[in-house]
Amino acid sequence: MRQGRKIEVVIPALNEEQAIARVIADIPDFVDQIIVADNGSSDDTANCASQAGAVVVHQPERGYGAACLLALEQTDERSIIVFLDGDYSDFPEEMPLLVDPITAGKAQMVIGSRAAGTSQRGALTPPQIFGNWLACRLIDLIWGLKFTDLGPFRAIEGKALSDLDMRDQNFGWTVEMQIKAARSNLPSLEAPVSYKQRIGVSKVSGTVKGSVLAGTKILGLIARYALFPPR
Ligand SMILES: Nc1nc2c(ncn2[C@@H]2O[C@H](COP(=O)(O)OP(=O)(O)O)[C@@H](O)[C@H]2O)c(=O)[nH]1
Ligand SMILES: [Mg+2]
Secondary structure, three states: OOEEEOOOEEEEOEEEEEHHHHHOOOOOOOEEEEEEOOOOOOHHHHHHHHHOEEEEOOOOOOHHHHHHHHHHOOOOOEEEHHHHOOOOOOHHHHHHHHHHHHHHHOOOOOEOOOOOEEEOOOOOOOOHHHHHHHHHHHHHHOOOOOOOOOOOOEEEEEHHHHOOOOOOOOHHHHHHHHHHHHOOOOEEEEEEOOOOOOOOOOOOOHHHHHHHHHHHHHHHHHHHHHHOOOO
16 A cells, blocks of 8 residues: 555566566565566466565466456556566666655656666667657657656556556557557656666567567557547
8 A cells, every 4th residue: 555545566577587576576565466467488487476475367368468458357446556577677666756646646647767767778779769769759749748758667547547448469558558548638647767677588679570569569559549549
């Protein structure tokens, strides 16, 4: 509980056995539940996560978004939901920066911006920096809401998140949430967060294939929502 609000953390994880226990250990004590959504990791991620005190859900459908959607079934709409990566690149101890504006009623969604914060050299790849900047510029141009990053570390009101009716099964999850927040004028803020080199191997931006797939998916979603806005 934080300022009388229940706080639940969702961590999508794929083969993060080296990092997941350290991520969970650094999560502040005020968090009520930690849910690790495992996508059939071939390493010991699930076991390491449950030994570290997390609830583990198993999502057979591969994909970051699919993992988040399954984890959300374990959460309470009255909670504040915090998303965090499982590779120890975020600083879980900075969670109050994201949660407190929501408990204070200043916002319903807070994005942790690595662009506005301090990143360790090499923690963000040049295509990632450019891609996030371009996506944020387009969201501002099309829907008039300013963001500086599509950062994974973020907090949102549980009810607001379910009202956004999230659908994306993989790399489009973060941008879908920000597009829908902009389209529905959800009171949103950013907070500068720190970012460091991950432990282990990247599944997305650290690979050419992952970067191209993620980049295409992100720009494709922006184009789709701009040209064929769902009623
Ligand atoms: N469950 C699940 N998690 C994933 C998948 N792909 C990536 N992740 C997790 O999502 C987070 C971000 O992925 P990562 O490889 O670090 O991408 P990067 O930060 O863009 O390099 C990490 O915690 C990964 O373990 C997936 O297909 N399923
Ligand atoms: Mg990462």
